[in-house]
Structure formats: structure tokens, C-alpha cells
Amino acid sequence: MAKAGLCAAKSPPVARGATATSSSPNLQNTPTWKASSTRGVFPFTMQYATLVERGTCHALHFYRVLPMFRDLIDDLDDISAGPEILLDVPFVPTDDSVIKKMLGLARVKATDVLYDLGCGDGRIVIAAAKACGAQGIGVEMDPLRVADAMENAAHARVExxxxxxxxxxxxxxxSGATVVTLYLLESVNLDLRPRLLSELRPGTRIISHAFSMGDWKADEELELSGISLYKWVVPAQVEGAWEWEGLDGNTYYVELQQSFQEITGTAWIGDTEVVLSCATLQGDSLELHIEDADNAVHVFTLIFAEGDVKSVFENV
Incomplete structure (x- = not known):
């Protein structure tokens, strides 16, 4: 693989079609409702019991309190409820065998920083530190769970x-994560999805236990005794128009459209429209197969950073 000519910045096409856009694809807002789960409010107690009985919930974080139940919540001595936040986190531990598979699916290594969103007693973060030597951050709303997690980390000697x-x-x-683990409801995943796509660096791996991300299809999926584990790799934002010079001296030009990690588009060599036969996006790396008029395939790898192409390599 040799380095091709310096890539031009994203620019509108000249007499080759519509002007490319630089908007972030598929980062639309998803529904923002959030139910509240308390031990003393009947409708939500029933909802929580069903989820736990089915074994589908690890740590449910429901934040926005419905006003109609505010008077009931204020009467509960063991519930802390602010104007917007209800602090009550039902928790079902993740089995050790599932944690092992999650870490394996993410290919966690010592150089990683793993964030577990809704970490409960910290067992995923601690397992990553013990088994892989990875640094970890657990995020949890319940201060008692946080205290448990810190104590567990000390016992495991990974504090x-x-x-x-x-x-x-x-x-x-x-933003500092290289791996993110989740065990939440799909509706919560969808609420998180815009943040995951916009705030995590391209190439960050996301692992979800049991719940998907709607129309953002997983890059990998694993079944374990009837439990689904999903893996996504955060894609760079590559939509737009890009131009560079190949090793053969020709100017290559593409207009790309993006839906998460799925890429389509049109290509030109000089002023001749040619076939873009394959486009594969993996994190910050985009591989393009461009077929010329003689059916010869030219393979380029574009490396993206901060919304721009930093380098182009050509397979020879």
C-alpha cells in the first residue's frame, strides 16, 4: 500500500452533480420519554417486576418523573426525588460468562478505556481491569451502587x-472512551444513540447486552444461550465530496452518501464517471474500490479525522 497524493478538503463538486453536504447522517433526535420506576408506585413496580422476571434488565435508569405521581413520591421516605431526577436504579447483575463474552466481542486490551453506562456494582469495569488490564469508568446514578463498586474494585485490587x-x-x-458497554432498554439505547455517534471517537466499540439500536445495524452479533450481544464500531462522518491524485497521476473524485456505517456514492476518474463498486467504512478508515473504463479496479483507503481526510493510501 502506497500513499497517494494529498487529499483535498471537502468541497462542492464542479459540474459533476449536486453539491455534497456535510451534515451528520442519521443523528436525528429520537423520542425522549422516560418512565419512572419506584418501589412505591404501583404501575412502575409492575413494569420493573416483569423486566426482572424475564431477565432482560441489568440497570434501568429512568430519569424524568411524571408530574402526576410527584405527590406519591414525596410521601416515600426511601426515595430521593428532585424536580427532574428520580434516584432509583433497579439492578440485575450480568452473569460472569456474559461479561467474558462482551469483553471478547469488544476485543478489550490493556490500552483501552472502557466506560460502562449504568455500571451497577461495577462488575464489568472490574472484570475488564482484571482480565485485560484495561482502565475503566463506571457511570451510575445510585450512590449506594457506586460505593459497592468502589469496595468491589478494592477487593479485586484494581482500584x-x-x-x-x-x-x-x-x-x-x-469522549475518552474506546469501549462502551450497555445493558439498558432499547428505548434508552435510542436516546443515547445521538451522543454515542457524535461524542465518541470513530473506531470506538460499543457492546450492548440484549438490546439493539433500532435501524443502526450492529457490525457483529453474538448469541449466547438465547441472549443477544451486539457490537457497533462508531463510524467517522464521511459524507460529502472528496478528491485526490492517484499514483498513476489521475485525479480521483467521489461523492458519498452515508447512513451510519453504510456508504454509497458515485466516482469519477478525471472527467469520466466510473463505477464505485465497493465502499467499506470501519471506524476512521474508508476503503473504496473504483473500477475504471477498462475494468481495472483501483483500491484506496481514506483515513478520516475531525470530519476531514487526513491521508489516502493506494493498494499496488
Missing amino acids: HLVDFIEESIFTVDI
């Missing part, structure tokens, strides 16, 4: 590798 933050999964800074 120098992990930390636990008492904060909402919707506000905590996640």
Missing part, C-alpha cells in the same frame, strides 16, 4: 485502574 462516577448516563462526558 488503580478504575473509577466510578455518580452521574446521569445522558450528561456524563464519554
Whole structure:
């Protein structure tokens, strides 16, 4: 693989079609309702019991309190409820065998920083530190769970590798993560999805236990005794128009459309429209197969950073 000519910045096409856009694809807002689960409010107690009985819930974080139940909540001595936040986190531990598979699916290594959003007693973060030597951050709303997680980390002798933050999964800074683990409802995943796509670096791996991300299809899926594990790799934003010079001296030009990690588009060599036969996006790396008029295939790898192409390599 040789380095091709310096890539031009994203620019509108010249007499080759519609002007490319630089908007972020598929980052539309998803529904923002959130139910509240308390031990003393009947409708939500029933909902929680059903989820736990089915074994589908690890840590449910329901934040916005419905006003109609505010008077009931205020009468409960063991519930802390602010104007917007209800602090009550039903928790079902993740089995050790599932944790092992999650870490394997993410290919966690010592250089990773793993964030577990809704970490409960911290077992995923601690397992990553013990088994892989990875640094970890657990995010949890319940201060008692945070205290348990810290104690568990000390017992496991990995307190120098992990930390636990008492904060909402919707506000905590996640930009430092290279791996994110989730065990939430699909509706919560969908609420998180815009943040995951916009705030995590391209190439960050996301692992979800049991719940998908709607129309963002997983890059990998694993079944374990009837349990689904999903893996996504955060894609770079590559939609737009890009131009570079190949090793053969020709100018190559593409207009790309993006839906998550799925890429389509049109290609030109010089002023001749040719076939873009394959486009594969993996994190910050986009591989393009461009077929010329003589059916010869030219393979390029474009490396993206901060919404721009930083380098182009050509297979020879």
C-alpha cells in the first residue's frame, strides 16, 4: 500500500452533480420519554417486576418523573426525588460468562478505556481491569451502587485502574472512551444513540447486552444461550465530496452518501464517471474500490479525522 497524493478538503463538486453536504447522517433526535420506576408506585413496580422476571434488565435508569405521581413520591421516605431526577436504579447483575463474552466481542486490551453506562456494582469495569488490564469508568446514578463498586474494585485490587462516577448516563462526558458497554432498554439505547455517534471517537466499540439500536445495524452479533450481544464500531462522518491524485497521476473524485456505517456514492476518474463498486467504512478508515473504463479496479483507503481526510493510501 502506497500513499497517494494529498487529499483535498471537502468541497462542492464542479459540474459533476449536486453539491455534497456535510451534515451528520442519521443523528436525528429520537423520542425522549422516560418512565419512572419506584418501589412505591404501583404501575412502575409492575413494569420493573416483569423486566426482572424475564431477565432482560441489568440497570434501568429512568430519569424524568411524571408530574402526576410527584405527590406519591414525596410521601416515600426511601426515595430521593428532585424536580427532574428520580434516584432509583433497579439492578440485575450480568452473569460472569456474559461479561467474558462482551469483553471478547469488544476485543478489550490493556490500552483501552472502557466506560460502562449504568455500571451497577461495577462488575464489568472490574472484570475488564482484571482480565485485560484495561482502565475503566463506571457511570451510575445510585450512590449506594457506586460505593459497592468502589469496595468491589478494592477487593479485586484494581482500584488503580478504575473509577466510578455518580452521574446521569445522558450528561456524563464519554469522549475518552474506546469501549462502551450497555445493558439498558432499547428505548434508552435510542436516546443515547445521538451522543454515542457524535461524542465518541470513530473506531470506538460499543457492546450492548440484549438490546439493539433500532435501524443502526450492529457490525457483529453474538448469541449466547438465547441472549443477544451486539457490537457497533462508531463510524467517522464521511459524507460529502472528496478528491485526490492517484499514483498513476489521475485525479480521483467521489461523492458519498452515508447512513451510519453504510456508504454509497458515485466516482469519477478525471472527467469520466466510473463505477464505485465497493465502499467499506470501519471506524476512521474508508476503503473504496473504483473500477475504471477498462475494468481495472483501483483500491484506496481514506483515513478520516475531525470530519476531514487526513491521508489516502493506494493498494499496488
